[in-house]
Structures are given as C-alpha cells and as structure tokens.
Amino acid sequence: MGWRDAWWISGVAFTELSLQAIYAFRQGNLLPAGPARELAAKARRRVIQSKIVVAVVLGLLAAGACLLLEISARVVGTPFFGVFVSPEVFQTCVLTALLAVEMAFLWWTGLQVIPTYLASGVLPVLEPLPIDDATLGRAAGLLYLRLFDLPAAMVLITTPLFVAWTLGLAAGLAVVPGTVAAVGFALALALITGRFFVRRVQGSRGGGGRTALRWAYLVLWVLPAFAMFGLVVAAPGFLAIVGRTVELGPSAARDGLVAIFPFTFAALPALANAGPGVFGLDRAGTTILVVAAAVYVGIAAWSILWLMVSVRRLGLAPPLVPAEAPAARYTLAPERPAVAVLTKDLRIASRMPGYAFLVIFPILDAVAIGLFTFVAGPGSTGAFDLALAAVSTAALLATFFGPAFFAIEVLAYSYGRTLPLPDRFIILGKVALVALIYLLAGGIVLGLTLPRVFLPGLFAAFIAAELPAVLAASLLELGILFRRARAKGLPIVNLYSGGYYAVFVAIPGAVVAGLPLVAYRILAAGSTSVAIAAMGLIALAELVACAPFSLGVRGGRDA
Amino acid sequence: MASAPFGPDPTPLTIDALTVMYGEHLAVDRLGFSVRAGEIYGLLGSNGAGKSSTIKSIVGLVRPTHGSVRVFGFDAVRQSLATKERVGYVPETSLLYEALTPREFLEFVASVRRLDATTASARSKSYAEAFRLEGEFEEPIASLSNGTRQKVLIIAALLHQPPLLVLDEPLNSLDPRSVRIMKEVLARYVASSGRGVLFSTHTMEVAQQLCHRVGILDRGVLRAEGTLAALRERAAAGDASLEEVFLRLTREDEGLDLAVRALEGV
Numbered sequence: 001m002g003w004r005d006a007w008w009i010s011g012v013a014f015t016e017l018s019l020q021a022i023y024a025f026r027q028g029n030l031l032p033a034g035p036a037r038e039l040a041a042k043a044r045r046r047v048i049q050s051k052i053v054v055a056v057v058l059g060l061l062a063a064g065a066c067l068l069l070e071i072s073a074r075v076v077g078t079p080f081f082g083v084f085v086s087p088e089v090f091q092t093c094v095l096t097a098l099l100a101v102e103m104a105f106l107w108w109t110g111l112q113v114i115p116t117y118l119a120s121g122v123l124p125v126l127e128p129l130p131i132d133d134a135t136l137g138r139a140a141g142l143l144y145l146r147l148f149d150l151p152a153a154m155v156l157i158t159t160p161l162f163v164a165w166t167l168g169l170a171a172g173l174a175v176v177p178g179t180v181a182a183v184g185f186a187l188a189l190a191l192i193t194g195r196f197f198v199r200r201v202q203g204s205r206g207g208g209g210r211t212a213l214r215w216a217y218l219v220l221w222v223l224p225a226f227a228m229f230g231l232v233v234a235a236p237g238f239l240a241i242v243g244r245t246v247e248l249g250p251s252a253a254r255d256g257l258v259a260i261f262p263f264t265f266a267a268l269p270a271l272a273n274a275g276p277g278v279f280g281l282d283r284a285g286t287t288i289l290v291v292a293a294a295v296y297v298g299i300a301a302w303s304i305l306w307l308m309v310s311v312r313r314l315g316l317a318p319p320l321v322p323a324e325a326p327a328a329r330y331t332l333a334p335e336r337p338a339v340a341v342l343t344k345d346l347r348i349a350s351r352m353p354g355y356a357f358l359v360i361f362p363i364l365d366a367v368a369i370g371l372f373t374f375v376a377g378p379g380s381t382g383a384f385d386l387a388l389a390a391v392s393t394a395a396l397l398a399t400f401f402g403p404a405f406f407a408i409e410v411l412a413y414s415y416g417r418t419l420p421l422p423d424r425f426i427i428l429g430k431v432a433l434v435a436l437i438y439l440l441a442g443g444i445v446l447g448l449t450l451p452r453v454f455l456p457g458l459f460a461a462f463i464a465a466e467l468p469a470v471l472a473a474s475l476l477e478l479g480i481l482f483r484r485a486r487a488k489g490l491p492i493v494n495l496y497s498g499g500y501y502a503v504f505v506a507i508p509g510a511v512v513a514g515l516p517l518v519a520y521r522i523l524a525a526g527s528t529s530v531a532i533a534a535m536g537l538i539a540l541a542e543l544v545a546c547a548p549f550s551l552g553v554r555g556g557r558d559a
Numbered sequence: 560m561a562s563a564p565f566g567p568d569p570t571p572l573t574i575d576a577l578t579v580m581y582g583e584h585l586a587v588d589r590l591g592f593s594v595r596a597g598e599i600y601g602l603l604g605s606n607g608a609g610k611s612s613t614i615k616s617i618v619g620l621v622r623p624t625h626g627s628v629r630v631f632g633f634d635a636v637r638q639s640l641a642t643k644e645r646v647g648y649v650p651e652t653s654l655l656y657e658a659l660t661p662r663e664f665l666e667f668v669a670s671v672r673r674l675d676a677t678t679a680s681a682r683s684k685s686y687a688e689a690f691r692l693e694g695e696f697e698e699p700i701a702s703l704s705n706g707t708r709q710k711v712l713i714i715a716a717l718l719h720q721p722p723l724l725v726l727d728e729p730l731n732s733l734d735p736r737s738v739r740i741m742k743e744v745l746a747r748y749v750a751s752s753g754r755g756v757l758f759s760t761h762t763m764e765v766a767q768q769l770c771h772r773v774g775i776l777d778r779g780v781l782r783a784e785g786t787l788a789a790l791r792e793r794a795a796a797g798d799a800s801l802e803e804v805f806l807r808l809t810r811e812d813e814g815l816d817l818a819v820r821a822l823e824g825v
Contacts, residue, residue: 034582330684330696332666333676340670344656344663351658351699415654418618420643421671 001131006138009131013122013139014146018043020120048150053503054109055154058102062155065098066162085243088270088278091167093239095175095266102155103182103189103262106148108357110190111197113147118194123312141308144191152183163269171269177297178265184300185261187307195314201351211350218356219364250282258285259292268293337421341429342436345408358404359437362394366441369393370448384459387449391463392517394441398434398470399509402477405430406485424551427478434474435467458528465536466516472542473513477505479550512542564753565645565722566631569596571755572617572723576626579612579779586612588779589626594723594755599745601770602759603805609779610759611651614727617757618648630723644672647716649709651727651759657701661692661711664700665718672719679718686714689740705732713741724748724756730765742769763802773801777809 022043072087072094085093123140131139145152159179164172201214245254257263258281267289270278276286335343349355369390409416409426416426442463450456516535523531565571572594579587587609594600604610615621617628619639628635630642656664662683669679687696690710695703700711709732716724724745730738746769749756760766766773767787774784783790787801794807805811 329662330680330687331676332662332669332674332679332683334666334669334672334674334679337671337673340667343670344659344667347663348656348658414620415650415656417620418643418646418648418650419668419671420640422640 001135003138005131006135006142009126009135009139010142010146013126013143015040015044016122016125017117017120017143017147018047020122021116022046051150054105055150058105058151058154059158061101061105062098062158062162065094066166068094069163069166085239086246086278088274089242089246090239092263092267092270093242095163095178095269096263097238098159099178099182099262099266102159102179103186106151106155106183106186107189107193109151110148110187111194111357114190114194117144117147118314137308137312140312144187144307144311148183148187152187155179155183167269168273170272174268174272175265177293178262178268181265181296181300182262184303188303191307191310191314195310211347214350215356215360218350219360246279250280250285254279254281255285255288258289261292261296264289264292264296337425338429338432341421341426342433345405345430345433348408352408355404355408358397358401362397362437362441363444365393365397366390366444367448370445384449384455387445387459388462388520390445391442391466394438394445395466395470395513395517396510398438399473399477399506399513401434401437402430402474402509403481403505405433406478406481423482427475427482427550430478431471431474435471438467438470439463458532461529461532462520462535465520465532465539466513467539468536468543469513469516469539472539472546473509475543475546475550476512477509479546480505480508482550512546515542566633566641568629568632569753570594570629571596571598571631571753572600572725572757573629574613574617574626575629577613577616577623577628578625579609579616579621580624586779587616590776590779590781591626592774592781592784594757596753596755597749598771599749599756599758599769601766601773602757602776603761603763603766603773603801604759604776605761605809605811607778608776610761610776611727612779613776614648614651614725614757614759617642617725618646619643645722647719647721647724649712649716649724649726649729651731655700655708655711658699660697660699661687661703661714662696664711665715668715669718674719682718682720683714686717690714690737706734706737709733710737717744722754724754726756726758728760729758730760730762738765745769763800763805767801775805775808783808 019040069091072090075085075087075090078084122143123136126136126139156176156179160172160176163175197217201217242257245251245257258267258279267279271281271289279285281289334340345355346359349359369386409430446456446459446463449459516539519538520531520535523534570593574593575591577587577590578585590609590613592600602610602613612621616623617630617635619635619642622636628642630645633641633645635642656667659667665679665683669683674682687693690713692707692710692714695707700708703711709729713729716726730741733741742765745756745758748754749771758766758770772784772786773790775782775790783793785793787804790801790804790808791797791799794804799807
C-alpha cells in the first residue's frame with residue numbers, strides 16, 4: 001500500500017468524521033431518514049461549506065491587509081505616537097499582523113475540530129484492519145490535513161498573490177516561506193494544545209479548586225492567540241516601536257526584532273524590494289534574519305512531519321484515563337433550572353477550550369483595551385472613546401456566543417430532550433451567561449478607566465444602555481437556532497460542521513447589537529447624554545421585539 | 560386501584576395504535592399495550608423490531624406518526640412536560656454530557672427535576688454507593704467505561720423516584736453485581752403503590768426473571784402479549800423457556816438449524 005491507498009482511506013475516514021460532526025449521532029441524535037449515501041454526501045457538503053466560510057474569512061483578512069499595503073506610500077507623513085515610519089516598515093508591520101492573525105485563526109479553528117476528531121473513533125476502527133503501519137500513519141496525517149485543506153490553501157495561495165499584486169512579484173515570492181511557516185505552526189499548535197487540553201482540561205476531575213485551575217490553564221492557552229489579536233488592536237503602538245527600533249540603527253533590539261516570528265518573514269518582501277538597507281541591517285543583522293527564517297522554515301517542516309506521526313498516536317490513544325480518586329463527595333446542590341443550565345454550560349466550557357475561548361476572550365479584550373487607555377492622557381476624549389470601543393467590542397463579540405452556547409446544548413441533545421426542561425429556561429440560562437460576560441467585560445473597563453476617564457456615570461450609562469441590545473441579539477440568535485433545531489433536528493456541533501449556520505445567525509445578531517452603537521456614534525457629536533438615551537431606547541425596543549420570538553419557542557419540551 | 564396519585568389515569572402507560580415511520584420505513588405498526596400499576600412489563604424483540612422507536616415515542620425523542628402514548632393519562636406529545644416529569648428514562652446508548660463529572664451531571668438533572676439538596680444528595684449517595692461509583696464520581700464522564708456510564712444514567716433516572724421507569728436495554732454493559740442490584744431495585748420499585756416499569760431487552764433470561772408480563776415485538780408489530788405461562792400456552796410450548804417461546808412466536812426458529820449447519824463449513 002502507498003500514498004494512493006492512504007489518500008483513499010483518509011477520504012473514507014473524512015466522510016465518517018463529517019457524518020458524525022453533522023448529525024452527532026454519537027451524542028445520541030437520530031439520523032434523518034434517507035439513504036446512507038445521500039446523508040454522507042450531504043454531511044461532506046456541509047463540512048466543505050463550513051471550511052469555505054473559514055477560508056473566505058482568511059481570504060478577506062489577506063485582502064484587507066493588502067488594501068493597507070496599497071496605502072503604505074501615503075502613511076509616510078503620518079506620525080504614530082510621534083514616530084514617522086517608512087512605507088517599508090509599515091508594510092512589514094502589516095504583514096507581521098497578517099501572518100500572526102492567519103496563524104492564530106487556523107490554530108483556533110483547529111482546536112474546535114480536535115475534540116470531534118478524537119471522539120469520532122475513526123482511527124481505532126481502521127487499526128485492526130490489515131493495513132500496514134506506514135499507510136495507516138499516512139492516512140491519519142492526510143485525514144488531519146483534510147480538516148484544514150481549504151483554509152490552509154487560502155492562506156498559502158492568496159497571501160502571496162495579494163502581496164505580489166500590491167508590492168510586486170519578488171515581494172509575493174518572499175512572503176511564501178512566512179505563509180508556509182504560519183500554516184505549519186498553526187497545525188502543529190492545534191494538535192499540541194488540543195492534546196494538552198484533552199488530557200489536562202477535559203480530563204480534569206471535578207471540584208471547585210480544579211475548576212479554578214482549569215480556567216487558569218484556559219487563560220494561559222488563550223493568551224498567545226489573544227496577544228496576536230492585541231497586535232492588531234495595538235497596531236499604532238507596534239508601528240511606533242518598530243519605527244523607533246529601526247531608527248536606532250544596528251542594535252540588539254533590532255537584531256532581536258528581526259529574529260522574532262512572524263516579523264522575520266514579514267520583513268522579507270520589503271527586503272526583496274529594497275535590499276537590507278531598508279532596515280539599515282548590517283551583516284550581523286542580515287545573518288540573524290536569514291538564520292532565523294531558515295530555522296523557522298525547518299521547524300515548520302519538522303512540525304508537518306511530526307504531525308504525520310503524532311496524529312495517528314493521538315487518534316488511537318485513549319484520551320482520558322481515570323486516576324486514583326480520593327473519597328467521593330456525594331452532596332448535590334440543585335439550582336433553579338435556568339441557573340442550572342448556566343452552571344452546566346460554564347462547567348462544560350471549562351473543559352472545552354473552544355467554548356472557553358469565547359468566554360475568556362471578551363474579558364481579556366476588555367483588560368487589554370482598558371490598559372491601553374493609559375496611553376492617552378487622563379480625562380482625554382481619546383481615553384473615553386477607547387473605553388467605549390472596548391465595551392462596544394464586548395457587545396459585538398457577544399453575538400458569537402449564541403451559536404457557541406447553542407452548540408453546547410447539542411451535546412447529549414437527545415438526553416436533554418427527555419428532561420422536563422422547557423426551551424425558554426435553556427435560552428434564559430444562556431442569555432444570562434452572555435449578559436454576565438458582557439457586564440464583566442464592561443465592569444473591567446470601567447474599573448480600569450476610572451482614574452483616567454472622569455465620566456464614570458456616563459460610562460456606566462453607556463454599558464447599561466447597550467445591555468438590552470446584547471440580550472436581544474442573544475435571544476434572537478438562540479430563537480433562530482432552537483426553531484431550526486426543532487424543525488430539522490439540526491445539531492450544530494463545532495465550527496466546521498456548523499460554521500455556515502453560526503455565521504448565518506451571527507449576522508442578524510450583530511445588526512441588533514450594533515444598531516444602538518451606530519445610533520450613539522451618529523448622535524454623540526451633538527450630546528453624549530442624548531445619544532446614550534437614544535441608544536438605550538433602541539436597545540429596549542429591540543429586546544421587546546426579540547424576547548417573544550425566542551421565549552415563545554414551542555416544541556418537544558414545551559408543547 | 561382506587562386512587563390515581565400520579566395523574567388523571569392510574570395506568571402508568573397506555574399505548575394505543577402507535578405507528579412510527581422514518582420516511583418510508585415503517586418502524587412501529589399500530590402498536591397497542593399498557594403497563595399496569597405495580598407491573599414490570601418487558602418489551603421483547605430482535606434487533607430492529609421497533610423497541611427503541613416505541614420507547615423514544617414515550618420519552619419525546621420521536622414524534623408518533625399515528626396513535627397515542629399516554630403516561631398516567633397525560634398525552635406524551637401534547638402534554639410532554641407533564642409526561643417527562645413522571646418518567647425516568649435510561650437510554651440504550653450512553654447519552655451524557657461527557658465534559659461533566661457524574662456529580663455535576665446528577666446535579667444538573669436534580670436541578671431540572673427540581674429536587675431539594677437533601678433529597679438529591681441522599682439518593683445519589685445511596686445509589687452511588689450501591690453501584691460502587693465512589694472512585695469515578697468526580698471523573699469526567701468521557702473517561703468512564705460504558706458500564707459506569709450506564710450506572711450514572713440509571714441513577715439519573717431513579718433520582719426523582721418517577722412513577723414510570725422506561726428502560727431501554729438497561730442491563731447492557733453492567734457487571735453481574737450491578738445487574739443483581741438493578742433487579743432488586745426494580746422489584747422493590749414496582750412494589751411501591753401505583754408505579755410501573757417498561758423494560759426493553761432481547762435477553763430472554765432477564766425478561767423471564769424480572770417481568771410480570773411481556774410483549775413480543777416483531778418488525779414493528781406486537782405478535783403476542785401476556786405472562787410467560789400465557790405465552791407458552793399460546794405457542795403450545797409446554798414448559799419451554801421464554802427464548803423458545805419467543806423464537807416460535809416470531810417464527811425466527813424457522814431455518815435456524817439450516818443457518819447453524821451452514822456455518823459449520825465456515
């Protein structure tokens with residue numbers, strides 16, 4: 001057997017994985033009526049649709065970055081925190097952010113898929129068959145690559161194309177190693193962190209102390225991805241730092257900078273177009289850059305090879321092994337049903353990094369932007385605007401929670417449907433969790449900006465005025481998803497199997513959450529108080545409109 | 560029974576002309592039977608006979624195409640909440656929140672069932688100790704064996720002491736000790752006033768030991784129903800085992816010898 005057989009086997013396994021991801025029958029959901037061949041084809045189509053959605057988002061990121069590259073010549077006259085940067089430095093910073101975000105996004109989507117991949121059991125089914133070790137290893141590796149094929153191809157193809165289009169062919173070719181490294185690292189990181197979290201987080205025992213430890217692990221896990229997001233948010237500051245470092249001439253700081261991924265690769269297009277003089281690189285600096293790039297490419301290539309071996313081992317190993325346990329605590333503390341749903345979701349999220357990411361991200365975002373206001377002067381308009389931006393971001397991020405928390409409900413959906421739990425309690429529990437995260441994020445920003453922004457009352461009013469819109473957006477999204485689930489028995493399990501619907505419901509959610517923010521922006525030029533009042537009224541009207549739609553969901557549990 | 564404490568009708572379960580279709584496939588065909596108060600009713604059938612579809616109709620997982628399912632007089636479709644409050648269900652497969660521990664899962668079920676902390680804790684402790692779950696009570700369900708998951712599901716079904724227990728192949732994956740405990744639990748359970756148990760299995764020995772009456776389901780149709788004695792009489796099977804009676808009534812004994820002989824050369 002060779003690569004051809006491995007490719008064929010990985011195709012069969014991928015169909016099985018798609019079927020399980022879409023119909024979630026391992027979680028007890030019923031397969032819809034119809035010939036198995038058609039169901040399998042439909043499942044594959046749906047997974048491919050979701051991969052296309054992820055790939056399109058990545059393509060848009062690359063296109064957006066290249067729009068920024070287009071204007072690089074015009075930024076020469078614009079100071080960033082008092083520092084003028086050259087077009088080449090600007091281009092390098094944009095490409096650094098692009099490569100970082102591409103890697104983070106691929107990594108994060110990979111983490112959504114890995115629990116499904118591990119739970120599917122597709123590899124243990126193959127293991128007893130008379131397939132030689134090499135072919136089985138290749139099939140496992142190819143199966144893993146199939147999960148990422150379209151998004152990875154989008155990064156590998158569109159990034160060099162867009163860069164070539166805006167900066168020239170040499171620059172396009174120069175960015176290729178960077179994209180290869182970003183994809184290789186993302187795939188390896190997804191597997192490494194996936195394995196770590198399956199063991200240390202999913203496999204963690206119950207109990208208050210361990211729950212806190214799990215959340216601490218999850219915060220640690222989010223930090224790298226968050227740092228990359230922060231890089232984009234703090235772009236002007238980053239530009240200023242890079243500009244100053246380049247101005248310094250040959251220095252340890254500059255040599256360090258060119259050795260840091262992904263700056264090393266992002267600098268290559270500028271170097272390809274303008275030569276080492278563009279960053280004032282001396283021989284030592286150039287050597288460091290070349291060696292760093294070669295090392296990163298080597299690590300990326302090794303990562304891919306390591307993946308091909310480790311994927312099989314990971315897919316076969318029992319993910320969790322019960323440890324010797326201390327005496328059990330049988331005390332149960334029942335809660336009100338809606339609170340029980342909220343508690344259950346938080347407990348599940350604490351063992352599933354993909355969901356935990358959504359809970360932690362807005363909070364970290366609030367901390368980062370809150371701290372960033374310290375750049376602006378005390379009481380300045382800039383600081384106030386930044387603080388409002390942090391709350392607005394938290395509100396808009398909340399629109400992704402509906403699909404995510406619905407996805408938690410799909411776990412053991414069949415069992416849940418046999419309990420006397422009306423859908424409105426489930427929806428209320430999830431909306432309460434969304435509100436909690438939003439208020440926590442808002443509270444953090446308020447606390448951090450209190451010494452800088454001297455309008456705490458106004459700021460608190462802004463947070464409160466937006467709250468009904470956040471509730472309305474979540475209610476609308478959950479209402480759509482529950483109605484859809486009732487009508488079609490549709491489970492939405494993860495980003496790949498349900499990305500299409502997650503995007504579909506997030507759009508109206510974003511409109512509902514965003515409308516009061518837009519109203520504020522329009523009216524704030526006149527009077528901030530009036531703008532906040534109008535914002536609150538719009539948000540309340542949205543809540544009144546959305547609540548009956550969602551809380552009136554009737555179905556198996558309510559009828 | 561004079562009083563009906565669990566609903567308008569004292570009969571735990573009444574199924575009338577139940578038909579379940581998946582697309583064009585007929586899974587259950589005009590099925591009718593009832594589980595009386597104080598009775599363990601065994602639903603027997605080969606794989607694909609329609610047992611699980613019948614049970615899923617009772618617990619609200621499958622909507623009947625025709626016919627009705629009533630639990631203590633409550634319609635399982637139109638009054639699903641009232642029905643679910645009165646039913647404890649053990650599914651055929653281990654459908655659980657894998658990211659929760661047994662304690663967290665039972666806490667969620669107790670909350671949904673609106674049990675107070677004292678009652679819920681006392682019951683979970685009794686059952687967990689009986690099933691020897693102490694070592695696994697704080698482990699994520701994902702790490703547990705099938706048998707342990709089954710025990711967790713059984714405890715979840717018993718936690719609110721429902722007047723009707725619906726068990727779909729509940730003894731699958733259980734160790735012999737737990738099977739014995741389960742049999743004891745069920746026997747004592749129906750001894751309490753007004754309660755009933757519906758028990759699906761294809762293990763004839765278990766059904767023979769446990770069930771007061773059995774219904775034999777074959778390709779979605781109820782072929783026979785009654786006590787073991789009544790079924791023996793109907794099958795003209797003398798003092799044959801339930802397995803013999805089952806094979807005769809479903810005509811699955813036809814060609815059995817040929818099938819076994821055909822395997823000899825394999």
